[in-house]
Amino acid sequence: MKRLFRRFFVVSVLVSSSLVWAQSDDESDRSLIIVGSDTLAKVVTAWAEQFYVLNPTVLVEVQAVGSAATPPALLLGTATIGTMSRRMNADERDAFAVRRQRPPIEISLAVDAVVLIVHQQNPLKSVSMAEVGQIFGMPGTCGSSMRPIVWRDLREDSPLANRKIQVFGRTATSGTYQYFRRIALCDGDPGIFVNEIPGGAGIVNTVARVPGGIGYTATSYTSNDVKILGIERPDGRILYPDDPEYPLKRTLYLYLMTDVSSESRSIECEFVAYVASEKGRDLLINAGFSIPQVPDSQSARGVADACG
Amino acid sequence: MLGLSASMVSTLLLIGSGLFVLLLASAGDWLFLSSGGHEDGVLDRLNDVLFAKPNVENGLTGLFPAIAGTFSLVMVMTLFVAPLGVATAIYLSEYAKDTWYTKLIRISITNLAGVPAIIYGIFGLGFFVYGLGGQVDALFYTDRLPRPTFGTTGLLWAALTLALVNLPVVIVAVTEGLDALSNDLREASIALGATKSETVFKALMPAALPSVFSGLILATARAAGEVSPLLLVGAVKFSPSLPLSSRAPFIEFEQKFMHLGFQLFDAALFARLPPGGLGWVACIALILVLLIGVLNLTAVSLRTAILKRKTFENPF
Amino acid sequence: MPVANWRHFKSVSLGLLIRVASFTVIFALLGMVVQMMVVAAPIFAASTLERIDAPDGGRGVPVSRAESQDADLRQPIYWVSKGGWQLIGNPGNPWLWVHDQTAVRLNVTELPSDFSIAQMVGHQRGLAVLVGNRLEHFHFSQSTSINDVPAVERVKTVLVDSDIVALAGHPRLAVVALATSLSEIQVVDFRNPDATLRIQVDVEIDTIAWVSPSLIRALTPSGDAVLFVFRATDIGGDWRRLFSPTQYEGYPSEEYLWLPLPSAQAAESKYSVTPLIFGTLKAALLALLFSVPLSLGCAIYVGCFMSEAQRQRVRPAIDMLTAFPTVVLGAIGLFWLAPRFGEFLSALIGVIALFPILAVLGIFGVRALGWRWVRHDALDDWPLRLLPLVLLVIVLGAAAGLIGAAQLPGGSLEAYLLSTGLSISYFNSLLVGIVLGLAITPTIFSIAEEAIHAVPRNMAAGALALGSTPWQSYRDVVLPLALPGMIAAIMVGFGRAAGETMILVMLSGNTGILDLSIFEGLRSVSASLALELPEAPKKSSHYQVLFVMGVLLFGLTFIVNTVAEIIRSRVRMRVRGL
Structure with missing residues (x-):
């Protein structure tokens, strides 16, 4: 028992002296x-x-x-x-x-830009900002009337037909989420049906595997496994992220x-x-x-x- | 029905080994077969994966800081859990009188073992990091304020939080070990004139030591794999400087650290994995599983040893 | 008492040390609950309104947003939508939408024309209109083009005193400050209209304005200012907003929504905990669905039919499953299961369908091989001897499932479900349930096995001696005694599943929907805590609501565990008596 006490004593002296030491040491600043x-x-x-x-x-x-x-x-x-x-x-x-x-x-x-991505085999080439609001927002976002549930609702001729549009977005703590909400969703509420993925890379990895998926992420995360959608302006011009007029640049x-x-x-x-x-x-x-x-x-x- | 029940056992064993083989195959395939530009051989590749500078995003190398971080976390946690858990268990089974409130405390502690780790995590964040940490800074590190030293997430708070998670486990294990000892031992010790503390430390504890160790090792195994509280209190994506130092306490308590489990979480969702990233994920998972597996096996063999001894000592 | 000698002193001081250490631990563990409650409690605080003294009569208080709203009152334009529609209103006249470029005019029939005062309220998309003693709250939907006219919806109507002289809308919340002709300042919270705050002042008030989200300035006709501080949490002192469906601005009906971060610091935060609790329970129950047959089946065999020596080997082997931390299971689910979920599901269905056949095959196969299954010891080797058979059945079942799925119209299970109108989400509850079930299996197994093993062997042996088969001896003798313990095991497993975090964060999709479908995602309490708490500002309503959820989760697991513990200790007593 005496040994135990002695050890306790030695250890506590060591610990306290090292604390003092660490304090006086400004290198770790x-x-x-x-x-x-x-x-x-x-x-x-x-x-x-x-x-x-x-x-x-x-x-x-x-x-x-x-x-x-x-x-x-x-x-x-x-x-x-x-x-x-x-x-x-x-x-x-x-x-x-x-x-x-x-x-x-x-x-x-x-x-950089926030881009909309879909599965590589999805024939969809571009969406309009109004459609983005419909897909990602609660019903009523940006004055939209109805949410497209399946791909046919969005594009009549989509080969994905009645496959569900699976929507992937970021978690609420992400700046990309807030930016996207402000610009693409007219400050409205993102739909509760949106899958919230903690990381931007996670969205790319996921959309690359989901034929009916669509998501948004930063350009720097995109890979060749997914297709980047253009954004269609009301006048019919399609803007891609490298275009200076691309609406989701930030x-x-x-x-x-x-x-x-x-x-x-x-x-x-x-x-x-x-x-x-x-x-x-x-x-x-x-x-x-x-x-x-x-x-x-x-x-x-x-x-x-x-x-x- | 008997056949079904028996085949469930086989199924479970198959699932376990299947998962292990899955990880082993993916990691092995990545390490040894598809070594790509690595003509230098397998050992060099292993060396890269473990000891090269951490370059998670591009190179998939340098797991060592994460392994070291996991180890130091578990070590510091054991430093807290061992004395406190054992002392509490001794108190509960040897010192405390058998009243309704000690019974209540015992039941509560048993039940706390089932409370999810994330709850301890939010307590750790609210109490240790924001509460205690701020106090420590205000008292000892005023010259560094407003930069917090302990008022932020770090190794010490993470270890303390995990210690709380595992305290009930250890307390329950040690209490059970002490309760299992026959009363003869206590009575004989007292009869020979030993004091209370001598009875506890010289007669009972040596007999209960295997259960103490098995409880502690189980706790470390649990701690090594527990990631959810670390999301709140300390692990970071990148911190190449190890939380170890050559100075006296040898551990930088206030530093943030990398952690294998957190690394896996990060690789799974946050990192843009290049081709072959799956093998990297499997590699991290495999190391974590092996680490915990070894700890678990040690605990299991210790427990078997206890059981053998008990049957030897206590034929009835 | 004098210290008798050194040994005695040592004993006393060590005892003291142990007491101090253990009290610290006990207080820390139990104090944890108290601390969480203390952090969470302020969210339930009622809103308060109090008068403060300003040294210069309030003239020094900076004028901000609220003052410009005041100007709105004199101008007829209340609001302009992004598409250029202006809302114009004058007391006594119908409200109008006027487009700023084309000057198209449209009547707004939804808004009452007989109003006396109107003011923008909340996040610049709400309008508070006073009609007699009715205070009505309207909400506009945003419109981005000339083609869609903003929709106007009535959110709520509150009855107020009939002598209101001034009205000011809160810049951020659905809250209105009122002044009556009897010099009473009132604050009406549309979120919680029953709790109107009132303060009587001794001077006449004719205008009122919000200086900041927490500061109201009322002005007397002579220009003196009286200041009031308004404090409210994001749920406006109404705890029902956490649990009940709530009418949010801009929504046609009452909803359960978890959208904790307001957009650009303007719209209200939506803290409905219900979908998260629902998700937690859904995930936990699905996990039980997968875990219970597997773990209890195992527990029955290991606990009842194995010899002690064999049991000592098999139990640790199953315990080794805990060596897979949940983050690893989550990663396996994310990288290996989710991408091939359709195939995995068809294979799983095949295996499950083939399993009962396996039971029969197992019995007859083993019998045919000539083992005497009446002898208790011979049962030991079954799991190991069955291993190849089970592997075969799993392979066959998986193959059968995959081939069967290929025969379905459409060529795969997913395509078939799609043709029936069911679309499987990538992150779905079933996936979560399967992986989570695997994670809790060792827990349930371990506790249930202990309960079964605690039943004295000689009872089952007696039944066997009387000629019952091993299964009969188990079913009629052991099961009734072990059942409560097994239920306790399931409860502990449920608690474990409800609190599990990493698997949920990685695989659940974190969609806060109330949907019973197993093919949809879910959002759990634990995942929300892990994802949101690190970034929630300390002391904000969001932080407090998360702590409320923490307390709820703690309560759930603690109660479930306590009940399980009580059941277990009762069973222990009963079994000991045998």
Whole structure:
């Protein structure tokens, strides 16, 4: 028993001394915690991987479950960098400003499009925005009257005939979901019959296997297993995602919790500089995004330069 | 009917081995047969899969941080579960008086073993991360605020949450082990002049040790495969720096970590898998299943050992 | 009491240590429930309205959205749809839709022309109209083109005092602030019209406006401001909105909807827990459907007919199924079962159809091979000797199922069901049930087997000695005693299935529909918790509703487990008495 006590004592001294040690140690402050959009996860993970190779002492953590995670994480400080596939809304900005006495630093990171995908063998080539509202929304969305239940309801001559239209979308915490809801569903409610898949890649994998499936996801997730639909304008022109007038194009954002311009040489600064560098841009473009045309103050380059 | 009942046993055994073979075949096919550009051979490929830099999205390599994360999580959890669970079990079966409220507590704890892990997860998020974590930061890490140190999800809170999930399991196992010991042992020990604690620690515990271990190992097996609370309290998609360190406690308690089960979830739904991704999924699943299988087998063999000893000691 | 010696001191202090540790654990485990309830409770709080003092009489309060709405009151245009239709109304005249480009005019017959005050309310798609003492809430559907005129629907009518002088619509919620000529400020919540909040003030009020979603400013004729704080949860203090069908804005009928995130922070959040509870129960019951025959069949054989030595080998082997964590089962379902679900289902039907034949075959086959099945011990080897036979039956059954499905009109089970009007969803309840059933099988097996095994062997042996067959001895002697334990096992399995998360997240499709069809998806409480809780802002209504669901799930599993435990302990007592 005496031995047991002695051991207890030694262990507790060790633990407490190490706690003090860890506290006095400021090296572990060099941590890069990125939270946010699943759409950007691929490229952010790639950046983080490369950044980790360049700075092996930095603690890198990437969490990518959905844009909804970003505002609370930046607010509470659980992440120092947040990515979002939509813009922060007024409430989220206000909450941040109240807590930190300044707005969050916003960088327009990339541009991509939300695309509608169907099974490779589906002969459907394009849909109109009104039809998108009918397929994905509750009855009445965007003034639609009826929801097409089977493929024949949508296209009289569809070979899928009375196969059900199986609709796949993202979970409510995703920025893609919110963006899609705002633009394609006229701010209306998405149908409760929509299968909510936690990840954008999951939607592509699923639609690739469901002959009667249709879903929406970010361009960067699409693969050759699915067919990307064009969007038909009222004048009959069909727009594809690479068209500048494609209606579901959007900007993806990166938010910084810390005020990089006042903190000298912070790790966030280095990361943003890396993102703005040639290599960072290459990774971004390789992942299927394009670089937005924005004023310097909102671009990664500009922010990186400002913190010098 | 007898034949049907017997064939159910065979069916279940077949399902189990079938699932295992399915994983083994898909993983093996991917690792060894379709090695594509890997002319270097199977060992190099295994080395890549396990120890290369984690590159989940493109390269399907580097499972090691996830394996290490799983291990450190289970280790830290055991650190909490072992002393607390055993102490509670000892209290309940040796110290507590047999009143209605101790009975109530016993029944509640037994039933808590059946409460789903996700419930513990939401408690962990609400209480440990948001509640306790914030307090710890406010007391000890004021200089780092507003960046939280413990006020965010991390290894410590994940381990504590899993510890809560598994405490009832361990308590029930150890209590059962202690209850199964014959009263002769206690009476003999007291009669020889031993104090209460000597009776417990020198006479009863050695006899109940196998059940303690089997309970603990079962708990670790459960913890290794439990992912739902980790969705809430700590596992992340990518964190290549291991939660281990060369400094004194050797474990970075506040760090977020990768986890095999979470990795599997991520690979299944979030990662855009290149061709061959199915084999990668099977590979992660297989390692997880093997890990838990080994832990389970250990627990089972320990339990068999107990039963054998019991029959030896207690012929009646 | 003086410390007698070092040993005594050690004993006392260790006892103390144990007590402290165990009390911590017990409090943590039991405190967990309390903590969850404390977090969840504020969602049920009633709305409140209180007057606050503003140091400068409220002049410093910034003017925002609500003020521009005030301006709307003077202009006849209330609302413009995306398609360009303007809603124009003047007291005493019929309401009009006027298109901004073509100047086409249409009468809005749904809206009353004899109104005194009207105000936009909620998310800019609702209109509160005061007609005498009736306050009516209308909703417009959005329209995106000139071709469709927005539809107008009456959502609710609330009776109010007849001396209303001012009215202001809440910028976000279906809530209206009113001022009466007797200087009373009232807040009417259309979501919960029975709970009107009232405050009497001592000055005359002639205008009223929302400064922010929680702040009301009332103005006296001389321009002095009185401020009020309004606090409401997203369910407006009406707990029925969580469970009962609710009339939401923009919906023609009462619905159960789980749409927790309002769109662009404007529309109301819809927190109907019912579809999620329904989904949880549906998944759990389907899982039982698959798991119970399998696990109880196993338990009966292992618990009743096997020798102790063999049992010690087979039990752990079945326990090894728990080595497949649910996330692995979910991945297997996602990657291997779901893509071939039609084929899998036909094969499964074939196997199930062939299984009873197997029972007969098994008995006769084994008999023909000359084993004396009356001897109890010889039964031991059955599962192992039956392995090839079962494998054969599974292969044959699967083949028969697949071939049979190919003979169906259409060439496959899916095509056949399609021709009868049934379309199988990719993520469907049946798939969830099968995988979930597999996950809970070891649990049910283990508990049921224990219950069966606890029945003394000598009773069955007595029956055998009297000439009954092994199955008769089981059915008439063991089963009646073990049945409660088996029911308890099923209940524990049900609890496990209800709380299982990963399989549901990955395979259920997360569609919050109330549909009994096994070919449709479902959404469970556990999956919603896992998917939404990490991102729900702390202390928001969404966070609290999720905690309510957590408490409900906890309650369900805890009660089921407690009942099962009570049954088990009763059985233990009864069996011990034998």
